[in-house]
Amino acid sequence: MMKKVLVFVLVMLVSVAGIVSAETAAAVSPDAALAKLMEGNAKFNQGNLANLIVNSKPAVREGLAAGQHPYAIVLDCSDSRLSPEIIFDKGLGEIFVVRVAGNIVAPNQLGSIEYAIEHLGASLVMVLGHSKCGAVNATVGALGANCTIPQAAKEGNIGSLVAAIAPAVEKSCHAGASNLLAASIDENVNLVAENIEANSAIVKEAIETKKVKVVKARYDLEDGVVKLFAEEEHAH
Numbered sequence: 001m002m003k004k005v006l007v008f009v010l011v012m013l014v015s016v017a018g019i020v021s022a023e024t025a026a027a028v029s030p031d032a033a034l035a036k037l038m039e040g041n042a043k044f045n046q047g048n049l050a051n052l053i054v055n056s057k058p059a060v061r062e063g064l065a066a067g068q069h070p071y072a073i074v075l076d077c078s079d080s081r082l083s084p085e086i087i088f089d090k091g092l093g094e095i096f097v098v099r100v101a102g103n104i105v106a107p108n109q110l111g112s113i114e115y116a117i118e119h120l121g122a123s124l125v126m127v128l129g130h131s132k133c134g135a136v137n138a139t140v141g142a143l144g145a146n147c148t149i150p151q152a153a154k155e156g157n158i159g160s161l162v163a164a165i166a167p168a169v170e171k172s173c174h175a176g177a178s179n180l181l182a183a184s185i186d187e188n189v190n191l192v193a194e195n196i197e198a199n200s201a202i203v204k205e206a207i208e209t210k211k212v213k214v215v216k217a218r219y220d221l222e223d224g225v226v227k228l229f230a231e232e233e234h235a236h
């Protein structure tokens with residue numbers, strides 16, 4: 001009898017511990033996570049990377065060795081001029097970064113995003129395009145007749161990136177965009193954000209239960225500012 005009670009108490013303790021750790025991981029709300037990113041970008045633009053420096057010190061590294069709880073996921077381009085930790089003034093353990101040329105979302109990227117949501121407790125997904133993106137520009141350059149990217153341009157390893165970006169460029173071309181590169185960069189972010197939700201039951205459920213938000217943004221190489229699409233829509 002005592003043994004049974006003891007086992008019950010132990011099971012309860014383990015359950016409670018599980019709940020507590022899940023709550024700790026989800027402590028930063030999607031809106032708070034977004035605010036942290038945007039505040040960090042403002043600091044970066046003031047030339048102030050104090051948070052990055054403080055949160056990269058050996059003591060912080062040692063503290064994080066046992067586990068990580070990044071609050072935000074950033075999906076952005078591999079372009080050497082937009083390292084998320086720098087442009088958002090973030091140190092170790094703060095943001096979970098998924099980088100690939102053209103900030104596309106293939107199964108590997110989506111799996112990484114799902115992992116950070118489900119196992120690390122991240123509450124925000126930022127899809128971040130950027131001005132003058134070389135991967136999007138190469139796809140624009142491959143456009144053939146009737147606003148279509150020919151199949152030959154989609155072959156090979158680099159071609160797999162062109163194939164992923166092609167729908168955004170073709171759509172922008174069909175819409176008669178005056179600046180095809182700029183329009184395609186934004187459309188690519190739109191389609192990637194749509195695909196993240198459409199192709200992941202984990203992300204979809206996290207959005208529906210308000211645990212996660214997906215936001216779209218663009219980084220400007222000239223002025224260093226990250227602009228949210230939602231804010232631009234409000235401004236218009």
Ligand SMILES: [Zn+2]
Binds near residue numbers: 079103133
């Ligand atoms: Zn790029």
